[in-house]
Amino acid sequence: MEAEVRDTIADIRQWVSLLQAIADAGQQAMIVVGPERRVLAFNRVAQQLAEAYYQPLTMGGLYDEALRPEDRDDIVSYIQRALDGAMVIAERKIPQGEGQIWVESHFTPLRDAAGTIRAVCITTLSIDERKRAEEKLRSARDQLQAVLRNIADGVAVLTPDRRIRYANEALAQLFGYSSADELIGLELLAIYERLQVREENGGPLSLEAMPSWQVFHGMPVAEATYCFQPLGSSEDRWAVVRARPVPDDRGNVRFAVKSFHDITQLRRTEQGLRLLVDAGAILGSSLEFEQIISRVAEMVTSRIANWCAIHLVADDGQVVRVAASHADPGSWTAELEAQLSGDGGMPDVIANVLRSGRAELYTEIPGERLLGHKRARKLVAFWDDVGPLSVIAAPLTRRERVIGAITLISATAYRRYIPAELAVVEELARQIAQAVENARLYREARRAAEEARRQAARVQILAEASRIFAEASLDFRAVLHAVGRFIGERLGDLCVVRLLSDDGRWLEPAMVYHPDPAVQRALRDVAAMTPLRADQGISGKVVQSGAALLVPDVAALPPEKRRSLMPSYELVREHFDLRSLLAAPLREQGQVIGAISLARSAPERPYSMDDQLLLQELADRAALAIANARLYERIMQRERRLLGAFAPAAGERSPALIPEPLTKREREVLWYLAQGMTNQEIADTLHVSQGTIKAHVESIIGKLGVANRTQAVVRALELGLLVSPLE
Template identity: 35%
Template sequence: MSVVERMSHALERLALAPASTAMLREVVHAAAAALGLKRVAIAWLGADGLLSTQAAPGPMPEALSDGVQDSWEASLVHAVRGARGSCLGMLLGCAEAPRDFSGEERRRFALFAQLAGLALERVRQGAAPVAAEGPSGCLDEAGFAARALAEAADARLRLLADVGTMLSGPVEWETAVSSVAQLAVGAFSDWCAVDFLDAHGALRRLTVRHAWPERMPRTAALEACTPERARPSAITEVVRSGRAQLLTGLGVSDPAAADGGPESEGGSLLVVPLVARHRTLGVMSFVRGPSSTPFTAADRSLAGDVAVRVGLTIDNARLLREAREAEAEARRHASRLRVLVDVDRMLAEAGLDLPAVLDVIAHKVSEVMGDGCVLQLSCEEGAFLEPVAIHHPDPEARWLLSGTVHARRQRLGDGLHGGVVLRGQAVLLPDVDAETARASGGLPEYLPFLERYGAQSLLVVPLVAKQRVFGTLGVVRDVAGGNWPYGEEDGLLLRGLAERAALAIADARAFVAVTEAVRLRDDFLSVAGHELKTPLSALRLQIQMLGRMTRDVAASQDLAQRVARAERTSERLGALVDELLDAGRITSGRLKLEREEMDLAQLTRDAVGRMTDALGRGGSEVRLIADEEVVGRWDRVRLEQVLGNLLSNAAKYGRGRPVEVRVERGGRGAVRLVVKDQGIGIAPVDQPRIFERFERAVTDRQFTGLGLGLWISREIIDAHGGSIQVHSAPGEGATFTVELPRE
């Protein structure tokens, strides 16, 4: 009987026989007869976990139950697999004498192993008989091969379907990929390992699975099957090239043998890349021992399909993780931004009031960072730190913290805060208690607080403005009560708060310094004005007496002119002193109006009359246009002062050209006073500032003055509820318009 006939007969008997071990005897008898073997045996693990055997011809040697012995010369060994590719047992064949089997004989032995797998699967499942194929109930060799290929294709599809199901489940990707590796073991390979590239590009072992885990050697799972001794690592090459590697004839331990067994030739290694979006993410390695069929091109294709699914899963998981991390970072950034914007708003509301700014910083930082906040600034001498704001939500803790910090004034470089100022770098102490602080000696300002409230987390950052460290902002959080210690995110937030606090404090301190300087200046001017007023008044009186004497007696013309010039100079000096005194009154809020009913037109005529000589000396002719009567309630002396300033400026800057003065009734119960010259004019950029203190549009020394006249005039007009404006251009003169309400 030919080999084909024996196989067909065995298949027919298998199809018609009941589900029992008799089917296995039919297969091993057929294999022994077809290949001329002395003995063929099948060994498998039963449902009870015990080793079962079936051999032909004759009984199986007892020694086979404990392992193949040297005296029983096994020449052929092949794994027995089920329809889905899972390893069910082993088929062993022995010749009468050692001999080399041809490739055809090995292929036929593999076909009998497939028959044994079908039979063993039916034994395990207790399957009902199946009808034989073909009209005669027998299969020829081609039909048997076609059926085997169809079953293999179906098993591959089921494997891919199972892989897809596992990878799409609601589990972490590491667990899903490990499950896929476990699924591949038995159904596709004896060993399976998955390695992935971490964020630094280094290969990390995710999982390794073995068909018989209890029989794995104690060494690394794939150490024996990575052919590094004979050629470059296949795994490294696959990672580098992104192309699969299939290596056969390797020296690997037989996974079916106890403790791995000795190395023998015939194992195969299949390494496929895990690729997604044209990027290699890692590799999957599959190993079959010598007792299993070597990997084929079809296996390589199947492994590639599995790897594609695994690669997409890893990539999607990474993208999801990155998206979640980005979302979390965006939320953290938005939260920080909201806090910073809120602090900016509160600091803006505090303005340049330094105590208010310090209070806002201490309270808001304490609220956001929890629990306590300590704000210290370098003193004017620059050698010490001064606590300027301390806050804690617990009044008792605030009292203790404030007392201990104030009691231990620190030099720059000493203690926690002093060291931060000296080095200009933040300091984070995640968890510090009294014992640690006492041992280090570097936290004297916090020691009583730590002794009272237990372990704390401390974070101190420098306050920097214009590249100069001028203080510290520190926070303290109770970790003894279970709160999280400060970390990197807290450091980022506190540095952002410190930047805003530093700018606000620097601006407020600068404003305080400027305000103090202005106050000192105004005090000096006020004192100087009063000190000058008395001797100047006496001087003017003496000059006036000399003037009368020169007119009463026959004096030389030269003496009379000198006395007249001295009188004019004293008047001008008196006007300057009066301006200084008025500046002091206005700054201190002591400018008072004495309102009375008066005629502005007549007041203007009188003022022009008094200024005729001054205007005449400048060569300017005055043309007055005024209604007969413009009556209202104003301060006569102060409006005379305004008119004097405007006419004086017209004479000074008018270049000897005519000056026009108009007094007229305006709309809505207002009156208008206009003084227009044809002098040098004022540039638009200078027009806003000429109404400020000590500001002048012209710095030429030929034009004298303190730069107070227009500022005083504006303050007087504002006090009356009116306004003053200028319209001018260089070389086209200037027009000053005063609007005054009647009341």
């Protein structure tokens, strides 16, 4: 038994000698205590430390007595744990001079050859410098964390495998994550895929163009601009991404620090400026503001809104929506459009802007509140799915007068409007208002010019009519022919003059004009075959009422209505496709003596109110000329009857009445002239050329010593030279 103890002590002394050598070489304090915590060995550094700490060590003395009371229990527990087989490491502060230093103590069990724990070796090393360095590092880290937490830019630290080692809260907020902790350990490319990150121009990302890839491959700094959509949002955002390398001691890139500077507001401002420039180009391209305003609304929805509408205040004060556009017909905007264009009427926000003349910005507003009517309240669940809306409404103001409003609506998931965009929309509203006013002024000027042109043309036509009707002299047939031809050519295509019979019961056809002689003859026959009472047809209606009548679209009338206006409608349609009707009474000194009716075949040229007014004025002038010619004809008829009693027979007429007798052909031509026929009509009847008839007419005028064909007919009546070719 004594031999075993001696061997054990020998083994321990060998351990102590070895440990003392190691400890002295490393300037570590070393103490060996036995199971009863008595000091078995210690080195010089340990003694120096003990003297400075509490009291010197003594060989074989109880180690507990060398410990300060406040440390004794902890160190005793460490020794006991080491005796139980554990390796214990403890950090603590000990006094040194007037201060304290940090030390680290290792409590190591010492075993014999059989593995039995015979003692505990306590080695102590000063770690004060390390602790001070750690404290400085901790302080610097805390300061960095504070800076990164408060910095507006997102920051991430990437490892060479592109995983996030660190991220601040600004980056999490920018990407739509709830906290920065969610980003730690994630691969950056996987995050980019979730956020639909793309190049500034909208193209796909290129790995080689990514700033982090470039700095890991030797670039000192790299930069790019990306567009992306944060989690849970369809709103595009933009960020300038910069990357810088963090090298290790050997110069190899250990980390890459990436910063993400949000430039969404700047991009929106740029978008707004581009929008204003492009809108200005559209608004300046035409003075037809309805079309260009619709194009502006479509452009707005393609860039900064889900729905856009423009309202204008009409002259009567009514608010009219002149343009509306929604980005996706298959989305919630279709329901919004249906509600806004239905019976629910205009949203209160638009009415408020029109009333106050001030723009309004709603960064976030529920859909049912925006619409504010019963149908919207019934669709609360629908609007809950859509989410809040963002709204801008701005007045269209010119000369301190509100002439309309423009409204933009966006789902907040797509775009949340900000004051900078309100300023853009206000400027856009100003441009639209200017374009509308310019267009209205142009239209007023154009209407005034057109009215002046119409009035000038009207005066010219009326003056020309007065001249031509006067040139027809008092020849009844010549007057009718002049009236029909002039009015037909100016307002045609077809002109029919009907006069009341002497008993006032019938409307007798006096003149039928159409530019096509064949059609004219056919329609003259139709008019002759269909007697018209004084209260029948469109002519009868204007005779009875004494006022003109306009039918712009005959085809739109019911069949019975068409027949009542034109009893011979079906017969006329065989020769002439009438589309529009116009008739005016022939009024002379307060009495209606007949009617002029017109018809057009071109559907694109229906008669208008201007045509109606012009026809009535022409009809009044024509009525006076016709009445005078009819009166003159009746007087001449009475005179001829009186002269006839004393005149020689037709075969005995003296040629001495005129210097040169008329030829048989000239008498035939003279007869047809008296019937009101034109040179072409006479030529067709006699089967000769128009030039031949013209020569005969000139000869007749010369032989009778008159100035024109009308005077020739009157002179022939006076001389009794009018003889039917059939006689």
